Amino acid sequence: GSQTIQIYVKKNGWNFNWFEIGSAATTTTEVQKTQAVITFNALTDKTVGDAAYALEASSTNTTTPVTFASSNPTVVSVSNATGKWLATVVAAGTANITASQVSNNSFLVAANVIRTQVVNEAAAAPPVTSPEPVLTPEPTRKSGILTFADYNKNWMYLAAPKPESQNFDKIMNGVLNEKVNVTWDWTLYTKSFWMTFPQGMEMTLEKLRMYDYYGTMPEIKVWFIKRDATKVGGIDWNRVPGPVYKDLRSMVWDEYKPAQPLDIYAMIFEFTGSGLPPEIEITGSWKPYQPAAYKHKEINIKSALKTNGYIWNIQNVSGRPVDEEKMELFKAFKGIRDYVDWVKIEGTKGQYTFDKASEGGWRYDLVYERLKNEGIDVHACFKTQPAWALAEFGYSPDNNTEFCVAPWTKLPVPVKPSNATAEQTALYNSEVVKYNADIIKIRENAASYSLFCQAAFQYVARYGSNTALNPNLVKVAGNQTKKIGLGYVKSIECNNEMDASWHGRKRYMTPREYAFYLSAFYDGHMNTMGPGIGVKNADPNMLVVAGGIASNRPEYFQGVIEAWKEIRGYKMNAKGELVVNMACDIWNYHAYSNNGGGQFSNASWGLPPELSNSPTTVKNFLQVIAEEGNDLPVWITETGYGVNGGSQQALATPTRTKVQSQGDWTIRTILFNIRHGIAETYFYQAYDESAYVYNVASGIVDNGTYGAMGLIERTLQPDGSSVLKRRPAADYMRQMQLFQDFVYQQTISEDPLVDVYQYEGKKMYALAVPDMVGRTKVYTLDLGSATQAYVYRFVDGAEELARQTVPVVGGKLTLTVSETPMFVSVSPIVTNYLTSAVKPKSSMVETTQSITAITLASYPNPITKEATIEFVLPEADQVTLELHDLTGKKVKHLFSGQAEAGTVKSYNLNAEDLTNGVYVVRLITSNKVVTEKIIVAK
Structure with a gap:
């Protein structure tokens, strides 16, 4: 009859594969089970700063694993994310480590064995006796109204899109009759403006006043975050409610005075408009605080001879070998930021493919090994979701696939009725609040990013350098060979331009949301998400790079760091200093020098870096990271100049052509970035956009901003073939080697x-x-x-x-x-870097290949604006190339005519007039029809 079976499991403790139910008429003999006994020896004391250590226990039941748990993860955390149980010292104190084991067919459940782990404080460094230390006098505490004489503009930031940071200091400049707009972006319903006060400042708030000259300010809620010396890190993250500014009176000061002075770390101003009060007056007491200045790191020229690119910049399409002509041209660079699409390696959920990749037939093993042999570093920018993930997450095909990395809210989009009554407006506003709160709830949960981070784990397991990884954690599709620790990739980036709000809320991630995302990506959110998740769990040596932000200002990362202080806490560094437990090894942003001030601007032309706002933005970025970002290295992974009439164009001078100026400004950017302390620089990009190439071939003027940024020029010929050559910028980068x-x-x-x-x-x-x-x-x-x-x-x-x-x-x-x-x-400089090509060491690299079948490929795929359709025939034939929708209707004719054998034919597909969805490319020959599915997702 109907039965209820209750199964109690310990998380990660066992695998439930099957159970059998026999007929009532069947006679069974009960198997007498043996009591399992665990042996778990006493634990030796540890000290803060000790390395992670293995937890080992044995049992008379040798077939079921022994699992471990910590009673106090804030002192000692335990994890088997790498396939082996490890304990990590977090802080001084005690924790009980419990070894347990479930039953199986032969053994009863074992009695738990509990051992106490004692963690001692790190020993203080021996006192310095000679020479006598120079004592810095304790700064005299000041009181009164805080001004910029004692407060640094870098300590305030907007945790929302497109901050107008040039206006931040207006809130404390004494000018009352001005409007202070801190953003013009409406992607977020509620924005947060933070004023932080460094711990060394010891800020105490006694009174807060806000002034509105015009009487038009919307409601502003103020929250306080207090300092608390009893907390690790000295901050109590429970928000203390402050005043609510909603008095629409003009030329009136609103005053708030707490019952007792507040020792504060931060004030947060929440608002739904675009601005703050014209003046904010803070009264209290503080210590004058001057942070240590950024110290320049050791940086060589090679670090900046790098470019953005794609695997098709090196490999021929459809699984064919490395294109030797492209490879020779690519030797101008010492590194590539390779845009690795998630869809390429996991086109079908759980089926990981690398050589050949399921999407496009790309041979990552072959290309990466060749790049390593040529001395070209690979940095992977991991991004762009597959169609199955979009469907599983609840996105429709019209969503931008680049950032759909977590489930979306299932709540309906609020719609405001026309001519709404006051009651309808109130209901609409309530629905908007609920809708946005649900998005935040999903995105501020590390588990939401599990699928993306599992794919990154598999990629790093293969191309990182950790050969000791548990093979059972590595998964590949049935047509693939499992490989571990090939050592081809040195760093990986968690997505790209998460602060880009021009595609709306579905693309834009708040700093706090990205903090959870990157924490999951880095180490499985401190190993709380189970095995097979987290880059560091696949390869501890792999550098994790924060996704490059579109803004050239550090505000976004300041918000990420604040979130990590709260959700990841602190740790001891190698110097015995308490630092934030960061979930990245490298900070990263994009810096386009132009007459508009950066990527967000309405610029008309590019500028050499020395003549732009770059000296200020680089200095501020590095200083903020030195203070708040553990002084980690900073990269710029997008910069450069175009050769068309776009807003990022290089300009001709009386003595130099436009393409020569592109070369001059490229080299000056290299020298500028190294001079200021940027650890690595990647130029955007190796080749022009395909749409630009096809427009030029068709006689169409194309002044798209980033269309002609290529360091290598591609000229399309009437027969569909291409002529490739380096522009002076690439020549100069090659010579700089x-x-x-x-x-x-x-x-x-x-x-x-x-x-x-x-x-x-x-x-x-x-x-x-x-x-x-x-x-x-x-x-x-x-x-x-x-x-x-x-x-x-x-x-x-x-x-x-x-x-x-x-x-x-x-x-x-x-x-x-x-x-x-x-x-x-003074001395002659010689090198072997500029000699002929390094000979390939891999047996995989093919120098010749006979074409035995028709190949057809599209890249990129999915498509946002345009794609390149390429095909190769084994023998000459009359062909037709068309695009059809899923109903079979022809929507575009791309080519008809004679095609030669063994020659790559390229054609541009402009998707601007296509609706989002799935299409089929059809290549029709005299005796065969070959198809390729593509996705249009603008």
Whole structure:
């Protein structure tokens, strides 16, 4: 009859594979089970800062695993995310570690064995006795109205899209009759503006006043976050409600005075409009606090000779070998930011494919090994979701696939009735609040990102360097070979431009939401999500890079860091210092220098970095990260210049063409970023966008902003073939590899700019005039006792710099420096980096391949704007290339005519006039029809 079976399981403790129910008439013999006994030895005391250690226990039941649990994860946490039980010391204190084991067919459940783990404080460093320490006087505490004399603008930020940070300081400038707009973006219903007060400031609030000159401010709620020395990190994250500013009176101060002075870490202003009160007055007491300045890291030239690209920039389509012509051109770069689409490696849920990938037939093993052999680093930007994930998450095909990384709310979208009554408006506003709250609830949950992070784990398990990973955690599709720790990829980035709000809320992630996302990506949210999740659990050596933000300001990451303080807490670093438990190893942003101030702006043309706002934005970004971001390295993974008439275009000068200016400004960006402390730089991008290439071939003027940013030029021929060549920018990057190991030391002149580099005792000087009008300047280098020097200049179309030997008189060398960088050394510099290609070591790399079948491919896929459709025939034939919808209706005709055997034919598919959905590319030959499915998702 009907039965209820209750099964009690310990999480991660066992696998439930099946159970059998026999007929009542069946006679069974009960098996007498043996009592299992666990042996779990006493634990030795640990000290804060000790490395993670293995938990080991044995049992008389040798077939069922022993599992472990900690009574106090804030002291010692335990996890088997790597396939082996490890305990991690978190803080001083005690925790009970319990070993347990469930029953099986032969053994009864074992009695739990509990051992106490004691964790001691780290021993203090021995006192310094000689020389006597210099004592810094305790700063005198100040009181009164806080001003920017004691408060830094970098300590305030907007946790919402497109912050107007140039207006932030207006709230405390004493001007009452001005409007202070901090954003013009309406993606978020509720925005949060944070004013933080560093711990060393010891801020105590006594009174808060807000003033509205115009009487038009919407409601603003104020929250306080208090300091608490009893908490780890010194912050109590329980928000204390403050005043609600909703008095629409003009020219009136609203005053709030707490019953007792508040020791505060932060004030949060929540609002639904676009601005803050014209003036905010903070009265209290504080210690003057000056944070330590950012310290320049050791950075070599190789770190900036990198580009953004795609696997088809190197490999031929449809599983064919590396394209040797493309590979030769790509040697201009020392690294690639490879856009790795999730859909490529997991086109079907749970079926992981790499060589060949299920989407596009790309051969990642082959390409990555070749890049490693050529000395080109691979940094993976992991992004773009597959169709099955979109459907499972509840997104319709019209959603941007790039950021749909977690389930979406199932609540209906609120719709405001036309001519709404007051009651209807109130109901609508209530629905909006519920709708947005549900989105936040989903996205502020690390488990929402499990599927994406499982795929990243599998990618890192294969291409990282950890050969000791438990093979049982590695999953591949049936047509794939399982491989572990190939060592081809050094770093991985968690998605791209999460702060981009131009596709709306479904794409934009708040800083706090991204904090949960990146925490899951990094280590499975501190190993709470089970095995097989978290990049660090696949390869502890893999560098995890925060997704590059579109803004060139650090506000977004400040919000991420605040969230991590609360949800991840703190840890001891190698120096014994308490630091935030970050979920990344590298910070990362995008920096386009132009006359509008950055990527969000309405710019008209690009600017050399020295003449833009980049000196200020880079300095501020690095300073904030030095203070709040554990002083981790900062990368710029998108920058560069175009050669069309777009807003990021390089400009011709009286002495240089547009493409030469692109080259000059590219090299000056390299020198600028290294000079200021950017650890790695990636230029956008290797090739022009396909749509731009096809428009040019069709005689159409295309001034799209990022359409012609390519460092390598592709010219489409009438027969569908392409001619490829490096632009001067790529030539110059190739030639710069002569100095790739040289490390920046100092800047000894600002105009002209003169940077000093050094490697193995040899000095090199980089010189350039920081202008864009064809200006030159005479400069004299002091070269000490040298009697001759070597001057290096760029040559268009060449592999190597032109070197000139010049005499040095009295140790002085006088040069005429231009806006095109030049280089000087006393000793001749030679390298083997610019020799012929490194010979492939892999047996996988094919140098020739006979075409035995028709190949048809589309990339990228899914499509947002345009795609390239390519095909190759095994023998010459008359063909037709068309696009059909799922009903079989032809929606586009791409090509009809004769196609040669073995030649790649490329055609552009413009998707701007297509609705979102699934389409079929049909290649019709004389005796066969080949199809390829594509997805349009704008």
